[in-house]
Structure formats: C-alpha cells, structure tokens
Amino acid sequence: MWLQPIQHRVHLDGSLLSPALAQLACSSPPAPCPPNSLLQGKGPQGPSDFPCPVCSKAFPLQRMLTRHLKSHSSVKKHVCQYCAKGFNDTFDLKRHTRTHTGIRPYRCHVCAKAFTQRCSLESHLRKIHGVQQNYAYRERRAKLFVCEECGFTCAAGGEYYGHVRRLHPGNTLLRKHVRNALCHPLTSSLTDSPAPLP
Numbered sequence: 001m002w003l004q005p006i007q008h009r010v011h012l013d014g015s016l017l018s019p020a021l022a023q024l025a026c027s028s029p030p031a032p033c034p035p036n037s038l039l040q041g042k043g044p045q046g047p048s049d050f051p052c053p054v055c056s057k058a059f060p061l062q063r064m065l066t067r068h069l070k071s072h073s074s075v076k077k078h079v080c081q082y083c084a085k086g087f088n089d090t091f092d093l094k095r096h097t098r099t100h101t102g103i104r105p106y107r108c109h110v111c112a113k114a115f116t117q118r119c120s121l122e123s124h125l126r127k128i129h130g131v132q133q134n135y136a137y138r139e140r141r142a143k144l145f146v147c148e149e150c151g152f153t154c155a156a157g158g159e160y161y162g163h164v165r166r167l168h169p170g171n172t173l174l175r176k177h178v179r180n181a182l183c184h185p186l187t188s189s190l191t192d193s194p195a196p197l198p
Contacts, residue, residue, distance in 0.1 A: 094148065103151040105144060118144070 049058035050065040054072045059065040067089070076086025078093040082100040087093040095117060098104070104114035106121040110129045115121040118141065125131040135141065145160035146153050149168050154160050164174045 097148065101148070101151075103146070103148060105146040105151065105153045 049060065050062055051058045052065060052068055052072075054069070057068065059068060070088035073088060076088060078087045078090055079085070080087070080093060080096055080100070082097070085096065087096060098116040104116050106115040106118050107113070108115075108121060108124060108129070110125070110131070113124065115124065122133050125133065142155060143157075144153055144155060145157060147160070147163060147168070149164075149171065152160075152163050152167075154163070161174065164171050168174065
C-alpha cells in the first residue's frame with residue numbers, strides 16, 4: 001500500500017479531518033464516514049471506533065488514532081543514540097532508550113522488582129500481588145521525575161532540576177528548562193532559581 005502526503009482530506013459531510021489525519025492517505029480512498037460521526041465523538045466502525053485509513057485498525061479515541069498514524073510515516077524524527085532505531089515521538093524513544101541504559105525507575109513496594117514504565121509496574125502489582133490501583137476517571141498519578149542519565153528519581157521538580165544542574169550540567173533538558181524559567185519566571189516549577197548556563 002502506497003502512502004502519499006496530501007493537503008486536505010474531507011469527509012462526505014464536508015467536515016475536515018484533523019491535520020495529523022490529513023498528512024497520510026492510501027492510494028485508494030478509505031470508506032467515507034457517516035454524516036457527523038466524528039463530530040459526535042463516534043467513529044465510523046462503531047459507537048466509539050476511529051479506524052486508521054491506512055491499515056483499518058480501530059481506536060476508541062481520536063487522539064489514539066492520531067498517535068497511531070505516525071507509525072505509518074517513514075519519517076522518524078527521534079533516533080536512538082545507541083542503535084539508530086527511529087521513533088515518531090519522544091515517549092517511544094525514551095521507553096526504548098531505557099532498554100539500553102537499564103534505567104528502571106518504577107519499583108514495586110512489595111517485592112522491589114523494578115520496571116521501565118509505570119503501566120508495567122501497575123500491571124505487576126495487579127497480577128502478581130493482587131493490588132488494585134483505584135484512580136478516578138482522568139485522575140493523574142503522582143509525577144515521578146526521572147534522570148535518564150543516571151536513573152535518579154524523585155517526586156519534586158526542584159529537587160530533580162537541582163540534581164541535573166549539579167551532576168549533569170551539559171544536559172539539554174536542563175538548558176531547555178532554564179530557558180523556559182527565564183522566559184516565564186512566574187510559572188516556573190523550581191523552588192530555587194536556576195543559575196544561567198553558558
């Protein structure tokens with residue numbers, strides 16, 4: 001199946017697809033969506049399915065389809081520094097990089113087994129120890145700051161950026177954070193002001 005970039009993709013009802021969806025198209029057009037289906041939050045394959053126009057895999061949410069569409073692109077913006085494998089988003093690259101570095105920041109409080117991703121830890125707790133995580137709909141879990149260079153973890157942004165500033169002063173993330181803190185000092189999450197970097 002050949003992919004070709006296109007400028008716009010319009011449903012039969014005249015509604016435009018999101019920009020991410022408009023970037024990819026099959027050589028033959030996908031089946032049209034029922035009128036107003038995307039506007040009502042319902043995809044064309046069922047009450048909550050959004051099908052991929054390239055491979056027809058269905059997703060319950062538009063944002064999941066948008067993320068999936070990147071997998072069909074031959075352009076990989078994020079490349080692993082260890083093996084040169086390419087990824088379409090930074091989250092996938094970070095997850096993959098941890099296979100090389102051995103960093104496993106999420107530790108089981110019952111048996112001390114460590115994991116590269118929070119969802120793997122939660123699955124382990126549920127399946128192995130019978131511990132259920134009870135989060136309300138759309139409730140955010142506590143953020144864990146992870147140093148991808150050495151594996152240091154903490155729950156506070158100020159502590160994390162202090163660690164990076166002291167031990168990894170050439171870190172590009174630190175430079176970005178300092179630049180952001182200097183541009184938006186009232187919204188900075190640091191408790192101590194950052195020292196400008198050269």
